[in-house]
Amino acid sequence: MTTNFRVLYIDPLADTGVTPSDLERDAPALVVRTADDERAVLDVISDENVDCVVSGYALPEGDGISLSKRVRDQFPDVPFVLCTTSGNERIASDAFETGIDGYVPTKPDESRTTALSETITRVTSDARRPPERFDRYQSIVQAMGDGVYTLDTEGYVTAVNDTLLEMSLYDRDELVGEHISLLLDGVDVSRGDRLIKSLLQGDADVGKLRAELKTADGDGIPCEARIGLLTHRDEFRGTVGVLRSIADHERIKAALREQKRKIEDLHEIASEMEACQTPDEICELTVDAAESILEFDICGVDLAQDGYFIPKAISTGMTDDGYTKLRTDQGVAGRSYQNHETCVLDDVREEADAAPAQAEYRSLLSAPVGEEGIFQAGSREVGAFDHDDAELAELLLSHTTEALRRIHSQTALRESEEKYRTLVEQSHDAIYIYRDDSFVFVNQRVCELTGYDRDELAEMNLWELIHPDERERVKHIAQERSRGNHPPHYDARVVTKDGDLRYAEFNVREITYEGEAAQLGSARDVTERKQRKQELKRQNERLEEFASVVSHDLRNPLNVAQGHLELARERGDEIHFEKAGGALDRMGTLIADLLTLARQGLVVSDTESVELETIVRQAWANVETEESTLIVETQTEIDADRGRLQELFENLFRNAVEHAGSETTVRVGEIADESDVAETDDFAGFYVEDDGDGIPLDEREAVFDHGHTTADGGSGLGLSIVKGISEAHGWSVSADEGSDGGARFLIQLD
Numbered sequence: 001m002t003t004n005f006r007v008l009y010i011d012p013l014a015d016t017g018v019t020p021s022d023l024e025r026d027a028p029a030l031v032v033r034t035a036d037d038e039r040a041v042l043d044v045i046s047d048e049n050v051d052c053v054v055s056g057y058a059l060p061e062g063d064g065i066s067l068s069k070r071v072r073d074q075f076p077d078v079p080f081v082l083c084t085t086s087g088n089e090r091i092a093s094d095a096f097e098t099g100i101d102g103y104v105p106t107k108p109d110e111s112r113t114t115a116l117s118e119t120i121t122r123v124t125s126d127a128r129r130p131p132e133r134f135d136r137y138q139s140i141v142q143a144m145g146d147g148v149y150t151l152d153t154e155g156y157v158t159a160v161n162d163t164l165l166e167m168s169l170y171d172r173d174e175l176v177g178e179h180i181s182l183l184l185d186g187v188d189v190s191r192g193d194r195l196i197k198s199l200l201q202g203d204a205d206v207g208k209l210r211a212e213l214k215t216a217d218g219d220g221i222p223c224e225a226r227i228g229l230l231t232h233r234d235e236f237r238g239t240v241g242v243l244r245s246i247a248d249h250e251r252i253k254a255a256l257r258e259q260k261r262k263i264e265d266l267h268e269i270a271s272e273m274e275a276c277q278t279p280d281e282i283c284e285l286t287v288d289a290a291e292s293i294l295e296f297d298i299c300g301v302d303l304a305q306d307g308y309f310i311p312k313a314i315s316t317g318m319t320d321d322g323y324t325k326l327r328t329d330q331g332v333a334g335r336s337y338q339n340h341e342t343c344v345l346d347d348v349r350e351e352a353d354a355a356p357a358q359a360e361y362r363s364l365l366s367a368p369v370g371e372e373g374i375f376q377a378g379s380r381e382v383g384a385f386d387h388d389d390a391e392l393a394e395l396l397l398s399h400t401t402e403a404l405r406r407i408h409s410q411t412a413l414r415e416s417e418e419k420y421r422t423l424v425e426q427s428h429d430a431i432y433i434y435r436d437d438s439f440v441f442v443n444q445r446v447c448e449l450t451g452y453d454r455d456e457l458a459e460m461n462l463w464e465l466i467h468p469d470e471r472e473r474v475k476h477i478a479q480e481r482s483r484g485n486h487p488p489h490y491d492a493r494v495v496t497k498d499g500d501l502r503y504a505e506f507n508v509r510e511i512t513y514e515g516e517a518a519q520l521g522s523a524r525d526v527t528e529r530k531q532r533k534q535e536l537k538r539q540n541e542r543l544e545e546f547a548s549v550v551s552h553d554l555r556n557p558l559n560v561a562q563g564h565l566e567l568a569r570e571r572g573d574e575i576h577f578e579k580a581g582g583a584l585d586r587m588g589t590l591i592a593d594l595l596t597l598a599r600q601g602l603v604v605s606d607t608e609s610v611e612l613e614t615i616v617r618q619a620w621a622n623v624e625t626e627e628s629t630l631i632v633e634t635q636t637e638i639d640a641d642r643g644r645l646q647e648l649f650e651n652l653f654r655n656a657v658e659h660a661g662s663e664t665t666v667r668v669g670e671i672a673d674e675s676d677v678a679e680t681d682d683f684a685g686f687y688v689e690d691d692g693d694g695i696p697l698d699e700r701e702a703v704f705d706h707g708h709t710t711a712d713g714g715s716g717l718g719l720s721i722v723k724g725i726s727e728a729h730g731w732s733v734s735a736d737e738g739s740d741g742g743a744r745f746l747i748q749l750d
Helices: 018-025 038-049 064-073 088-097 108-127 133-142 162-168 186-200 247-273 279-292 331-339 386-424 446-450 454-459 468-482 527-553 555-571 575-600 612-623 642-660 717-730
Strands: 005-010 030-035 052-055 081-083 102-104 149-150 157-160 208-216 220-232 234-245 296-305 308-312 343-345 363-370 375-377 430-433 438-442 489-495 501-513 517-525 606-612 627-633 638-640 663-672 683-690 731-739 743-748
Touching: 005 018, 005 038, 005 108, 018 030, 018 501, 030 038, 030 108, 038 064, 052 064, 052 102, 052 108, 064 081, 064 088, 064 220, 081 108, 088 102, 088 220, 088 234, 102 108, 149 162, 157 743, 162 208, 162 234, 162 527, 186 208, 186 220, 186 234, 186 343, 208 234, 220 247, 247 279, 247 386, 247 606, 279 386, 331 343, 331 363, 331 375, 343 386, 363 386, 386 627, 430 446, 430 501, 438 446, 438 454, 446 517, 468 489, 468 501, 501 527, 555 575, 606 612, 606 642, 612 627, 612 638, 612 642, 612 663, 642 663, 642 683, 642 717, 642 743, 717 731, 717 743
Parallel strands: 005 030, 005 052, 052 081, 081 102, 627 663
Antiparallel strands: 149 157, 149 234, 208 220, 220 234, 296 308, 296 375, 343 363, 363 375, 430 438, 430 517, 489 501, 501 517, 606 638, 663 683, 683 743, 731 743
């Protein structure tokens, strides 16, 4: 007679993978009824005689394991089967610990229905006899990937699953009936006993502890043990234990610790790279780190130069035998470099573009060093490199890349600094930086302009170099410039170390120097330009005077000559020819003086040491002095333009004869100051004096003006020429009263 089993099937749309109709078709002895939710399940079990409950794991509300607990709480004798396509070891372990009677894990579709019907039949049959056998839980236990055992109340093994046999290397007969101390050491057994006592006191349903499983060959497997109580009708019958190997977990932890150590070591290498001064040093350090920290057998670093990889560092003991020049777009190295990606080849013999320099190398790791080059590591073993090796190599190379970039940046900076230093030092302008009125940088041109060396300038106040008459003005300009109220350009006079004055054009701007506000200035020496400008001004003045003389002074004698010539034609009197000739002579004198005046526009440039007495006597010989007498009281040598100095004396002698008479005495001597005849070796200049009537006091400045004369027939240009020649030499000239009451002209060598 066939026995029918009444099955309550919960939520046919759950993840069981088997429909009620499939189940009835496969096992006609099963009478299947469905329920959609928890309330309906409990009501059906309460109202009807149900032999078994079947549920999936994923339910619309909650899960199958949680539902099994609530069913068991109210109906402990009704078997509960969990069938799920979402199963895994965690779900199986939780199902076993909860006390589910049957568990059908993921299986192919064609066998799942049969497995479910067989499980329902078995657990339902078992439920109809006393639940004292381990095989009631066999389907769950055998489905688990963890080792499972049961102990009696004295700690002797009553049952084990196949997984535990595989883990311990014991046969079932060798374990069943033996004390648990065969599998666990004394410390773990004691800890387990304390845990069981705690469970019996109701502190928890399941306890956990770490233990080491002793295998038959003497090894130990680190495990996580989960222990629960076996009871029947509230009577303690023993314990069930689940041993999950955590050896892989420990290995992972050890690997993580090792990787952490390597990462820390690689960061230390980054610090060492900071001290490297050349790319070669960085590449050598990279290879050393790859060998000692990453434990690569052989490796090398090539840097990209002009489209090719150039070897910079290789492993100790390696040679470049077999190495061929490689383009940066060629082979595995080129692909890795161009694509900025790490390539790992398990066997280079299977790669068409992989051509190791030495044929015995089988596996390869190739990684770019930024834009700088390529790193490659090789091994004689196939598949020697994994993902972790690639990541650690990339970390090392990131430090290498940054270090190389730093070297390149520093090199470029040094080159840039050298270039600008050269530009600054070779500049025609004096360039300086100052802060708080003190120099913090000067180029060599500043030293040349001021006459001070760099050390002296560093100790000086900036304003000491500015002429005292202009310091306040320049300080005011600096203040206004800081407020944005004055352009950076201005002119000022510079006082040199020797006391000389130099004219300079300044350009000053505010900058940040060494992290602090400062002033950057440039000064251009325009002294010669200023002098040329002044000389040009004097030339223009002379040209104006020249034009005035030409237009006025020459016109008078020309008109006289023309008038007398007309009278001579009309009357034939010779007196008119004589007067016309006199006017022409006057014009000749004027023209000669004008030519001399025009020549004074030439800048005196070629000076030499000349004997003053020699020049004086040559000049006297060139002038019509009639009965006049020359007395020379000097034997001094001075630096002068010989020709210009002789013209100066000629004009002074001619002026003396014209104004003091044809029998005057002319004296030339030395002066020590503006009034006294020199009696010492302190030579300050010279004088020329006559014994005539002298020059009235109120005319002593006017006599040097162009056209000023008191002599009949004079041009009024002689003394003007004297003044021009003196100023061209940098001297000064003045008029005074001579020792005999005549005129004295003093030329002082300023």
